[in-house]
Amino acid sequence: MSDENPSVVSHISIGTNDYPRAQAFYDAVMATLGAKRILEHPGATAYGKLYPEFWVQVPHNEQPASIGNGFHIGFFATSKEQVNAFHAAALKAGGIDDGAPGPRPMYGDAYYGGFVLDPDGHKIEASFWDESLGNE
Template sequence: MIAYVTVGADDIALAKRFYSAFLPALEYTLEEGPEGLSFALPVPKGRTPFLPDFYVKPTFDGHPASAGNGSMVAFEARNQNQVRDLHAAALAAGGTNEGQPGFRDAYGPQFFVGYLRDPQGNKIALFSSDPTDPARDE
């Protein structure tokens, strides 16, 4: 099980603006400290934490942060409309479009996804595979 995912950022304020545009809508809460941003899902009393947490941090070595070639973090939305809305909000908050929300031929009839990059260049996917949403025509 993945416990947490960390991406680097040189401008934490810009990263906060970007990630705060969509992660709270997916129920992530934000804790901000001198070490960066920590996003986590709320933990109901008496339950174990939902994983993974998502961290946005400056680099430990002091060199500029860089996006991994082939790396991507995917966040699940409730439905196709939420994918569209959150993709648009993330773009308005400084993201770059890497693929408009829609179906992708390779992923099945219910998989609806939009791609973008955060201000640092990290690739992000917002997806839904809700079986109650309309499927792609086959």
């Protein structure tokens, strides 16, 4: 196994109670970040750029999916425009605004992000780190 991968996380899975709706939502939202469907199983879809990084699925234990207070997923964006497109696509696909795209100085000068609740209530965001602004 190589230590060259800068990521700490291999993949993340979230549950849904309406798989077709969640799949349609994430098809639209993940495309804005250059991610696509990588793998599918009955009741589960994985998105990524090169490998399955983000899964949306019916819970394996067949119990209702629920959200966790304080839990959210942040996706990498390569520009402010990509953050804006992610946020707009999420709202158009049925998401709920949870923080319009923009700078958040409390996270550092270089941070620009937008927050949305997906149709199941999971808090997701896309963020861009503008290295030209520093991070003091």
